[in-house]
Amino acid sequence: MPTVPTEPTPASGARRVTLADVAARAGASTTAVSYVVSGSHRPVSDALRARIEAALVELDYRPDLAARALRTGASTPMVGLLVPHVTMPFFSQVADAVEREAGRHNHLVLFANTDFDPDKEAEAAARLIAAGVSGLIVLGEGDADATAAVCDRARVPVVWVHNDRGLTGLGTAERPSHGHVGADHVHAGAVATEHVLRGGARHPVFVGGFTVEETGLVRRDTVRQRFEGFLAAQEAGDPTARIVTDLSAGDAYRAVSRYLVDHTPDAFVVGTFGQAEAVVKAVVDAGHSVPDDIDVVTFDGGPVTGHELFPLTTVRQDLDAVAVNAFASITGTPGSSRTPVGFTLVQGASTTAPARSSGGAE
Known part of the structure; x- marks a missing residue:
């Protein structure tokens, strides 16, 4: 040889x-x-x-990144960002935080939408690598083996944000160029549930689907982990106290509306922010009041401006810390890619209990 x-x-x-x-x-x-x-x-x-x-x-x-930059004509170092869809509130907020952090280090950000499609995600990763990015920041759900393989073949570092996608050995000899940055979603689910229990709720119900069969598209590990926290926060958590939905606001509205015909919960813990307003509308259209009759709490909402018509109570991740640690993971700048980032429960108008709980790095 x-x-x-x-x-x-x-x-x-x-x-x-x-x-x-x-x-x-x-x-x-x-x-x-x-x-x-x-x-x-x-x-x-x-x-x-x-x-x-x-x-x-x-x-x-x-790979020789300097040579790659010359070959592609890129005079400024670049990182890649993959998101399911940049128009979704949480993903657009992460994109904004990543772009600001990259700008602090004189990097450009190239991004692509993946539509929760693992094959499309892997193809987008290959395109961004070919364009000369020095590392990839990836947000998504479901199987990530194809994207991980693309990064491994190209010897390009990758950090999985918000969800480790079930990959093992991140940051070890098994996958030394892989990192993971995100909140402890089980803890976040418990904090959200404890909040409505403190407000007097006795029969909270979780809203959201997380298996491929339920969502009709991909596995949602973050929603599953929040449901685990929902159960853990209660002395006798009932695994049947869940309304199964796909990923859409429309399905959440229909499912909650059907549920309210025969049930009277006193709180909804909604697994994704994109479905929370639909849940509130279903509650109101059924003749109930939020929060007088039913509390609604969710996750990953946007910043409170003070001008919202009906601000929701939400468990919000520290997205600046997410961006700092994700960028550090793929570029070697000071930061950490091994510690869960913090989160805070931000009081809105959709719950009655005072917001006093937060969480973060252990």
Whole structure:
């Protein structure tokens, strides 16, 4: 098998491993190696891809980001941001925080929408890597194996924000270039539930779906974790005290409206902010008052401006800390990618109990 020369360079003391080196080790062409590294959909046989990926790991290949910038014409360093859809309130707030943090370090942000589609997410990751980003910040739900594989092949660091997507070994020898930044969603679910219990609720009900069958699209781990916190906060949490919905506001409205025909809960804990206003409308349209009859609390709402018609009580993550730690994870700037970020319960007009609970890094 060909060996890789290791003549020293003044900058590092060791010669940088190149695509040609990987090609020689794998017995492949540099073109085939380039296809694998860039995440291109050009045809490469499974056997050849396996040899190339093994050679990348064995030689510890790292892309030359400076050369990539020259090749793509990017004079300013860039990071990539993938979100399910930038028009959704939580994702747009994260995008804003990431862009501000990147600007502090003179980086540009390239972003793409993925529509909660794992295949589309992996394709977008490959496109951003080909465009010259030095790392990826990814928000999403469901299976992330395809996107993780694209990043691993390209040797580009990635940080999973808000949800670790069920990936294991983040930040360890198993996945050294992967990080995770987000709140403790189980704790957040407990804080939201304790808030309505303090206000006198005795029969709270959780609103939200989290399995693929329930959402009709992807697994929602964050919603499941919040439901776990909802149950843990009660002495005898009832796992049937949940209204199953898909991801839409319309389905939340219909499901809650049906539930209220035969049930009289005193609080709703809504798993996603995007469905909370629909829940409030369903309550009001059924002839009840919020919060006099039924409390409503949710998660990840936007900043309170004081001009909202009906501000919701929400458990809000520290998105500035999310952005700082996510950027640090992929660029090596000071920060942390291993500690849960804090959150605060912000009192709105949709609950009666005073807001006194918050949480954060343990």
